[in-house]
Each structure stands twice: as C-alpha cells, then as structure tokens.
Amino acid sequence: MIPELHLLPPALSWIVHPAAAFALIHWAGILYSRRGRVPGDVLWAAGIIVVIGVLGAAWVAHPAAGMLLGFFGQRAFRRWSGHVPALLAGLVAAAAFMALGATWLMFPLTVMAVIWATTAGLTGRQVDLDERLPQPAALPEHAGGLPVIGTENREAVPVTSTSTVTAATRTAVPDAFTALHLDERLPGDIRAQLAALDLRTAEALTHLRALGQEGSEGAYVARTIRDEYAPASVRAYLNLPRTRADVTPIEDGKTGRDLLREQLDLLLNAVQDILDATLHAGGQELLTHQRFLREKFGKKARELDV
Template sequence: MDLGDLLGPLGWTVQVAAAFAIAFFARTVFSPEGKTFAGVARASAVIALLAVLGAAWVVHPAAGMLLGFFGSRAFGNWRPAQPGLVAGLLAAVVFMALGAGWLIYPLFFMGLAWAVSGGFGQRERAPQAEAARPPELPSQVPGVSLFKSAPDDRLNGYVQDARLPADARAQLAALNIRTREALDLLRGQGQQGSEAEYLTRAVREEYAPNAVEAYLKLPRTLADTAPLQDGKTGRALLVEQLELLLDGVQDVLNTALQSGGQELLTHGRFLRDRFARTTVNLADDLRVPAEVKVR
C-alpha cells in the first residue's frame, strides 16, 4: 500500500494535480526560467511530491520532457543555461529513484554525444573567442547614462530594420533604452534573480523579439493594410503589443525608483534631524542672558 492509498478520497485529487503539474513542468523547463536552477528545481519538486503522494506515473512523462530539455539546452551555447542543467540532472536522479529507471540509458547516450560534440571544450574556447572579438563601442544616448550592453542585442538590430514601421522602431528604441536602464538599476539595488529582473530580461530577450518576428512573417504587401483581428492590421497589433511591453518595463522602473528613493529620503530625514538639533544648540549657546547689561 502506498501513500496514495492511505490518503483515501484525496487520491483522485492527486491524480488531477499531477496532470496540471506536467503542464507546469513543461512550461517551466522550456521557458527562460528553465535556465535557472530555482525554476527547474521547483517544477521538479512538484513532480516528485505528487509521485510520492500516489501519482507514480507522473515521473515518466516528466522524464521524457527532461530529455527534450537537455537536448535543447545542452547542445550549442549551454553556458547560460548551466544552473538549469545542473538542476535537471539532479531531477533526473530523483525521477529514476521514483520509478523512471529507464531514463539512465537515453541520458547516458545523450551525455556521450554531448561530450563527443565538444561540450566540455566550449568553456575552454570561450575566452579565446572573447579575445578575438573586437571591442564594442558604447553608444551615447542624450540624457541617458551608458549601460553595459546586454548579451541579447537583437533590439538594436530591429531599430535599424527598414521592414518595420517607423512607429514600431521608435518603440523598440525606447524598449532598448528602458530595459537596459531597468537592468542597471536592479543590479545596483542587488535585485539580481528577482522577479523584476526576470520580467525585464524576458521583455528584452523574448517578448519583444517574438512580437517583431511574428510581424515579419506576415506578407509585406498586406502586413500594414489587411485587418487581422477587430479591424486591426498587423502593424497596429505590433504597435499595441510593444506599447504593453513599454508599460510593463516602465512599471519596473517606477518600482525601482521608489525603492531607491527610500534610501535618499531616509538620509534626508537624518540630515534634517541632525542639523536641526545642532542649530538649536548653537542658538542656545550664543543667546545673551537677559540680566547682562551692556555698559
């Protein structure tokens, strides 16, 4: 008798929850969150918990998805996804212990193929590639400080793409500036790995490029004239989506401003209290007693 039998009437809820957990696991590992250790570990823990509670079958589809996850993340430039891959390997061990022992065979051969294809050597060759790359000159934007260039710089390319409408390119230029500014502010406030940083990177590296690529797939002669939904053309829909992203990044900036402003306000209150007391004390020391007569 397993734990699922002991739970009695709650057993069927575990099975239903397992179905939703599979969807959650797939959405996590194949999204940008799949590059992080916390994201993969959290989704895998849900699978393991439900398997222990009685839905033992859930580890098998999850194990199959792990193979797809390793295939999509490990081959090529795997270094950005290294934390997620480590969490995936730990999840594979747990899934095998919970019944998906068959996973060891495809995982072994996939690891062998990865090693043969030069997976280990990529980390060693990276410094040479960086040394061979010409230095990148920062671009000066009036009124905006210089920000460190992000790894994914597709937004700069889209700004110069003549296939895009002028208003969309202006929005992309604003997104390029605002996302860099937001990442710089969040990094300065020690919020690396926060939900705000994840959202900002997703806007820059995924949401905005996906919207642009979807627009570019439309026929050029119809993209700006033929209605697609509610009378809106592809151009109108692109501009609308980019405006939503701009609003989202602006919210991140506003929140970062309030967070950083609290420190400045606290320091200002300290200065007012400190020097207000000093001024009062000096006035008391310099006051001439009333009984002293000037001769």
C-alpha cells in the first residue's frame, strides 16, 4: 500500500479534500466521454487521483475505483476490440488504486474478467462482423408490425403472425434479475456482486436439479435469494437519494452502498453454503456407489486371481 505523504503544512492540509472532489469530477468526465478512449488521458486523470491520495486524501481511491468498474463495463462488453489501449490504461489505474487501499477492487474485476471471457470476448467480434454485412431495407415487420399487402390479399395474412412477433419480442427481454446487474444506476462493484450471485444461484439450481432435488429447501432458498431477497435490497438502495446514497452514513458509519454490499455478501455466502451441501450430498452418493461396487466385484476379482 502506498503511504500517505503529508507534505502540505498543517494549515493547508484540508485543501486536499476539496481537491479530491474536483479530481473525481475530472476522472468521471474522462472515463465517460470520448476521451475515455485515449489511454494517455485515462492515465493522466488517474495520476491526479493517485497524487491527491498520497498527499492525504487516500479515501479518493474508493469512489475512483467504483467509477473505473463502470468504465470497464462500458468499454469491455461492447465492441471491446477498439478500446484495448484504454482498457489497459484502466488496468494500470486499477493497480494504482488498489495500492492506495481499494483492494476490494480485485474481486469485482475478477468476476467481470470471467464474464467477459465467456460472453463479451466472443460477442464483441460477432458485432464487428455483423456491421460489415449488408442490412435489409427497413420494412414494417422489422418494427413488429405486419407486412404491407394490398387489399385483395388481406385474407392471406395468418392470424397468428401478430402473436408470433409478440412472443419473439418477449423472449428478447432479459429477466428481472439480469436487468438488475445491467442497471447503470448501480455502482460497478455492486453490479459485479449481482453478476456473481446470478452465476452461483444458477450453478446451485443446476446441481440440485441433476440430483433430483429441484423441490428441496436448498432450491427454494436459492430461487428466493435470486428472485426476492437480492432485488429487494437493490430496490431499497435505489430508493435512496442518488447524491447521498454513497457518501452519507446511515448506521455505524456505513453508507447505503456499504450496507448493500454487505447484504449481497451475505446472500453470496448463503448460496455458497447451498453449493457446499450439494457437494456433500453428491459425495455421499458417490461413496455409497463405491462401497456397492467393492462388495459386488472386489471378492470376485480376488477369486479370479487365484
């Protein structure tokens, strides 16, 4: 961790805190604008954050790291091939912020890297290919309507065409939980926690289904965590005033963002307990089968050796 260097006289030491606020505004302006594509600008703005943190406002690394997660989500999951230099500059900034004390950044960055490797790493290239293909002319049916036909052919239009288009449109809409960790109002680290929770609950439900325990208490708890508990926590956070949710303490010095992070950690641990119990149950079944095979074939194998 980089130590703070209190180089300013005590009478002027307070100035680093308002300077940190202006540095964060500048940092956000770089990340979420066209200048976020320029690695030099990203590194320059990150350097200002680091200098101010070293001078005595080390807290500035935490909100800057949260903004950086949003930057990665914006640049890495959509045509990422054109943003590689800026993303590398962002990784350098992430290392600097972790050195200032924002070590929690490692977990959401790891989760985002896994998600990127399994989704955006492939779909980013596919988007580029799609853009080179000739696009059909805009027709009414592309907007979900019916084809344009003459009056004499009106009876030839299938009655089910409208319902078919509507059903296809519904399937393209993400479910409520997926929409949560895509909500840009949430900080990047919170969205990363929600993505991890999504992956773990899906894994737990898949294993329980394979064991024939889809109706078990563990499956019920996993579904409830995903469909009720986590969304309720996020909605309560989003109901807080946006300008105060991440800076004003609510209880024991913890902000709304801190409390939401703790609640999501509790839910992640609960799903992990379900996975551990599933592993234990599967292991017991495997051991039982091993004993059965040993009793059935172990003696015969020895007789054949004789």
